[in-house]
Amino acid sequence: LRRIGDEMQWVNVVSQAFEAHRFRLYRQAKLPLLPRATDTQQYEILLRLSEEDGGVVSPSEFLPAAERYGLAPSFDRWVVRNLFAYLDTHPDDTASYAVNLSGRSLGDPGTLPFILDELARHDFAAARISFEITETAAIDNLDECERLILTLQARGIHFALDDFGKGHSSFGYLKRLPADTLKIDGDFVRGLDRDREKLAIVKAMHTLAHELGKATVAEQVETEAELACLRKIGVDYVQGYFISPPEPLPLD
Numbered sequence: 001l002r003r004i005g006d007e008m009q010w011v012n013v014v015s016q017a018f019e020a021h022r023f024r025l026y027r028q029a030k031l032p033l034l035p036r037a038t039d040t041q042q043y044e045i046l047l048r049l050s051e052e053d054g055g056v057v058s059p060s061e062f063l064p065a066a067e068r069y070g071l072a073p074s075f076d077r078w079v080v081r082n083l084f085a086y087l088d089t090h091p092d093d094t095a096s097y098a099v100n101l102s103g104r105s106l107g108d109p110g111t112l113p114f115i116l117d118e119l120a121r122h123d124f125a126a127a128r129i130s131f132e133i134t135e136t137a138a139i140d141n142l143d144e145c146e147r148l149i150l151t152l153q154a155r156g157i158h159f160a161l162d163d164f165g166k167g168h169s170s171f172g173y174l175k176r177l178p179a180d181t182l183k184i185d186g187d188f189v190r191g192l193d194r195d196r197e198k199l200a201i202v203k204a205m206h207t208l209a210h211e212l213g214k215a216t217v218a219e220q221v222e223t224e225a226e227l228a229c230l231r232k233i234g235v236d237y238v239q240g241y242f243i244s245p246p247e248p249l250p251l252d
């Protein structure tokens, strides 16, 4: 499966995986660096495709092809539907969960009614949900995106700007996108203990986020030395293989 180069073949694989129920929800913890009594456990939901031989495929392998063929919104909807059903049937799990929303979903006028409908059909506090959106995707669909954020924020849902610093970042959009959290892109985090430029960039992003009243998450923390730097900078949350690797959502 991993050697498939042809995009059309990926599209077939993905369509069949939907039918064969081979998509899985994984989760990866985000840890607060200054734990407070009020902090609930937080996770980001990650999609995985399980192979017949027991292997697991990351979306980075099939998502680019799927996005070009317009399949991304069906992944996002699958994730929302299945996560909400999980929360409904697992009242002992009181954690908060973040879901990634693709650019296509943000530009699709059907996304907001879909999410509102799924919220109405399930019984858990909406404040436990957040959506991660990339700035690039948000900019491409700015009006649709602003409307979606404002409507869902009114229901208590939170928003994070994902992969911040990558793509066409502009300070102007920070003002227009009312996200409460900024996720510092992993490219700046990996190796920041050995790279003065990365260190300076992460410090600047963190300071800017705090001045704007936003919390910061450092993505893709892979070493103890990186973690020590992030602690010193005062980043609010850390996420990555060194903190906690992605694990299957416990579905018993």
Ligand code: G
Pocket (backbone or CB within 6 Å): 028, 046, 058, 059, 100, 162, 163, 186, 219, 220, 221, 222, 239, 240, 241, 242, 246
């Ligand atoms: O774009 P986003 O930040 O949502 O991407 C999340 C992806 O990053 C996941 O598929 C996850 O498996 C991967 N990931 C999580 N932790 C790490 C890490 O510490 N290092 C690297 N390189 N990737 C990570």
Ligand code: MN
Pocket (backbone or CB within 6 Å): 044, 100, 132, 162, 163
């Ligand atoms: Mn993310």
